[in-house]
Amino acid sequence: MRNVxxxxxxxxxxxxxxxxLLFALWLAGGGIExxxxxxxxxxxxxxxxxxxxxxxNLTGTVAIDIVACIALSATGGDVPFALALPLFAAMYFxxxxxxxxxxxxxxxxxxxxxxxxxxxxLAGLFLGHWxxxxxxxxxxxxxxxxxxxxxxSIQRDLSVALARVEQMTVVAERTRIAxxxxxxxxxxxxxxxxxxxxxxxxxxxxxxxxxELYDAALARLDSGANKIxxxxxxxxxxxxxxxxxxSEICNKFPACQADFHVYGDTSKIPMYIxxxxxxxxxxxxxxxxxxxxxxxxxxxxxxxxxxxxxxIENDGVIGAKNSTLGSxxxxxxxxxxxxxxxxxxxxxxxxxxxxxxxxxxxxxQDDNEAINR
Amino acid sequence: xxxxRFALLRSTRNxxxxxxxxxxxxxxxxxxxxxxxxxxxxxxxxxxxLLAMLTMSSAYLMSLxxxxxxxxxxxxxxxxxxxxxxxxxxxxxxxxxxxxxxxxGLVSILGMVLYDWSVTLSFAVFLCYTILTLASVAxxxxxxxLFKSKADSGAGFSLVLFLTAxxxxxTFPVTVFPGLLEYVGVIFPVYWAMRGLRAVxxxxxxxxxxxxxxxxxxxxxxxxxxxxxxxxxx
Numbered sequence: 001m002r003n004v005x006x007x008x009x010x011x012x013x014x015x016x017x018x019x020x021l022l023f024a025l026w027l028a029g030g031g032i033e034x035x036x037x038x039x040x041x042x043x044x045x046x047x048x049x050x051x052x053x054x055x056x057n058l059t060g061t062v063a064i065d066i067v068a069c070i071a072l073s074a075t076g077g078d079v080p081f082a083l084a085l086p087l088f089a090a091m092y093f094x095x096x097x098x099x100x101x102x103x104x105x106x107x108x109x110x111x112x113x114x115x116x117x118x119x120x121x122l123a124g125l126f127l128g129h130w131x132x133x134x135x136x137x138x139x140x141x142x143x144x145x146x147x148x149x150x151x152x153s154i155q156r157d158l159s160v161a162l163a164r165v166e167q168m169t170v171v172a173e174r175t176r177i178a179x180x181x182x183x184x185x186x187x188x189x190x191x192x193x194x195x196x197x198x199x200x201x202x203x204x205x206x207x208x209x210x211x212e213l214y215d216a217a218l219a220r221l222d223s224g225a226n227k228i229x230x231x232x233x234x235x236x237x238x239x240x241x242x243x244x245x246x247s248e249i250c251n252k253f254p255a256c257q258a259d260f261h262v263y264g265d266t267s268k269i270p271m272y273i274x275x276x277x278x279x280x281x282x283x284x285x286x287x288x289x290x291x292x293x294x295x296x297x298x299x300x301x302x303x304x305x306x307x308x309x310x311x312i313e314n315d316g317v318i319g320a321k322n323s324t325l326g327s328x329x330x331x332x333x334x335x336x337x338x339x340x341x342x343x344x345x346x347x348x349x350x351x352x353x354x355x356x357x358x359x360x361x362x363x364x365q366d367d368n369e370a371i372n373r
Numbered sequence: 374x375x376x377x378r379f380a381l382l383r384s385t386r387n388x389x390x391x392x393x394x395x396x397x398x399x400x401x402x403x404x405x406x407x408x409x410x411x412x413x414x415x416x417x418x419x420x421x422x423l424l425a426m427l428t429m430s431s432a433y434l435m436s437l438x439x440x441x442x443x444x445x446x447x448x449x450x451x452x453x454x455x456x457x458x459x460x461x462x463x464x465x466x467x468x469x470x471x472x473x474x475x476x477x478g479l480v481s482i483l484g485m486v487l488y489d490w491s492v493t494l495s496f497a498v499f500l501c502y503t504i505l506t507l508a509s510v511a512x513x514x515x516x517x518x519l520f521k522s523k524a525d526s527g528a529g530f531s532l533v534l535f536l537t538a539x540x541x542x543x544t545f546p547v548t549v550f551p552g553l554l555e556y557v558g559v560i561f562p563v564y565w566a567m568r569g570l571r572a573v574x575x576x577x578x579x580x581x582x583x584x585x586x587x588x589x590x591x592x593x594x595x596x597x598x599x600x601x602x603x604x605x606x607x
Contacts, residue, residue: 027553036585039559043592050599 007131011092018085019046025078037075044068045085059093062086066101080113084120091124154334165275171237178235186228193221242274249281250299255289257296264303273357277310280355283328284312292316313352380468384435394431398476402483421570422543425563432509433530435469440517440526469510477502497573501566504590508562511597518604537561565589
């Protein structure tokens with residue numbers, strides 16, 4: 001029931017009533033014997049009203065109604081009163097230039113006509129303002145709802161990203177432990193085992209029981225070294241992380257050639273930034289396939305001690321004609337902003353997405369050195 | 374033109390449509406007393422008035438397919454195919470109008486042959502009835518969009534036909550009606566067709582009265598199409 005008495009309904013009712021009144025006026029003026037022109041004009045006004053009802057965006061066609069009314073007013077009778085109808089419609093649509101139609105009154109001044117035209121214009125103005133105000137409220141509501149859903153979407157993305165960062169951190173830590181065992185404990189044990197084996201060769205005249213115990217200890221040491229090697233192997237990451245992950249994504253991009261270049265030392269980039277860069281790269285490549293006819297994609301990763309910059313550029317610019325960002329890029333921009341960075345899009349001869357993220361100095365670095373090796 | 378072809382074939386399955394659209398106009402033109410001039414029985418303009426009423430009825434019957442598609446849900450299945458609503462409506466309405474155009478052409482030619490109509494009168498008859506056909510098809514289409522069942526639509530349209538026949542200047546000249554009732558018939562396209570044709574019959578030339586009638590019928594066509602096009606048929 002909410003929309004039944006909306007300003008639009010009032011407008012349609014008033015417009016229809018206006019046509020009915022004009023028809024009655026035409027009948028009272030002698031009908032077809034009085035003026036065929038009157039009925040013809042009435043029909044034109046009806047057709048134009050239906051036309052604007054069918055195609056609501058073509059409000060400018062009200063000018064045709066005004067011209068028809070003024071042109072046929074010369075035939076005399078009550079025809080000038082028909083001008084009230086397009087004037088009412090024009091004011092409702094916010095076409096304020098239509099008040100110039102009132103200049104007609106200079107040629108045919110009639111107090112009753114002035115009153116009718118004035119009332120029609122005022123009624124149209126009132127209904128039009130009411131409609132626009134109502135529309136603005138609806139727009140505001142729609143924008144709020146849109147923002148709410150966008151925030152929900154960002155929240156979902158961040159939850160997924162958090163889980164991914166946690167997973168990547170665990171993998172990085174396992175890689176660091178494996179490397180430590182391999183580089184430190186593993187090497188020491190193997191060195192000790194080799195030394196003991198060498199010592200065994202020069203131990204010829206010793207007590208046979210002591211030698212037996214020595215050999216047993218060597219065997220256990222050998223078994224221990226093997227178990228350490230197995231543990232290191234099991235701890236090592238099987239997935240790609242960091243710069244290797246980006247490189248792998250580019251290498252496996254199926255749509256076109258994707259060149260990946262790395263500049264600078266990437267070992268100091270923390271894990272949460274890698275996760276962000278990975279998401280950015282995936283979005284950039286997806287856009288190159290979905291919204292552009294790209295034949296080549298270039299991905300540049302610049303790492304400095306203070307910032308990291310990822311630039312994804314494709315040569316298909318079909319999607320670039322639309323200046324508004326899609327939800328994917330909007331969400332990424334929010335995520336970049338959340339960690340102090342920025343994401344910008346440039347559409348020119350090529351379509352370029354640039355993500356710049358600052359590297360915070362307090363971020364732990366040991367994990368990253370391990371995975372970037 | 375697949376929809377056009379099938380709509381045309383479909384309309385020929387109904388015997389009543391077949392008789393009204395394909396046989397009656399030719400049958401009418403062959404009945405000599407109807408075209409002798411002046412009033413015939415109740416009909417003010419003899420064969421011309423009967424042909425106008427027949428055109429309206431045929432347009433209604435031919436366009437019943439649109440209502441049938443709407444009521445049995447076929448339009449939803451049709452639109453599931455890669456066919457736009459505009460194409461569906463255009464081809465359906467064309468399939469209603471084209472057979473009547475052909476009939477009007479035949480009537481004009483037979484009138485020239487049988488009753489020595491002048492070329493001007495024959496052309497005026499063809500033009501007037503062609504535009505009336507368009508207006509009638511558009512009117513029937515707009516009418517069908519108002520209803521959800523064939524029975525309601527048929528009952529309502531029979532009332533419209535009755536009013537058209539009485540106050541539209543078909544059965545009686547409108548001058549016999551008292552007061553304002555004399556002019557209410559202008560809201561029917563048939564009134565303007567009869568008015569235009571009468572002007573040609575009286576003067577022998579296509580004067581302003583005739584062209585005003587044609588223009589008004591064209592405006593009626595546009596108005597009905599706009600109204601019908603706005604209403605949802607799905």
